[in-house]
Amino acid sequence: MLAQLCLAAKRAVVRFKNDIRGVTAIEYAIIGVAVSAIVLAVFVTDTGGLKGALSDAVTTISDNISAADDSSSSSSSSSSGNNGNGNGNN
Secondary structure: OHHHHHHHHHHHHHHHHHOOOOHHHHHHHHHHHHHHHHHHHHHHHOOOOHHHHHHHHHHHHHHHHHHHHHHHHHHHHHOOOOOOOOOOOO
8 A cells, every 4th residue: 555655646746747848938938037127126226327217218208209299389370371291281
């Protein structure tokens, strides 16, 4: 009885060891955790380099979009013969 139980346990361990289902998903999960840890480490410990450059770039883009929006709204309201296509032609 005990010998059969040990043999069944050994077979179960061998089957578990040889079972490759889900291995790819686990590998992708490990890679995802590693990439997340690296990105987190870069942005948390960064005191001005990459984080500052990205922040400046986003601010510049936001300012340019606001300026373009302001200039387009003022030019469309100041031109009297505007048909909506932006060139002022009727």
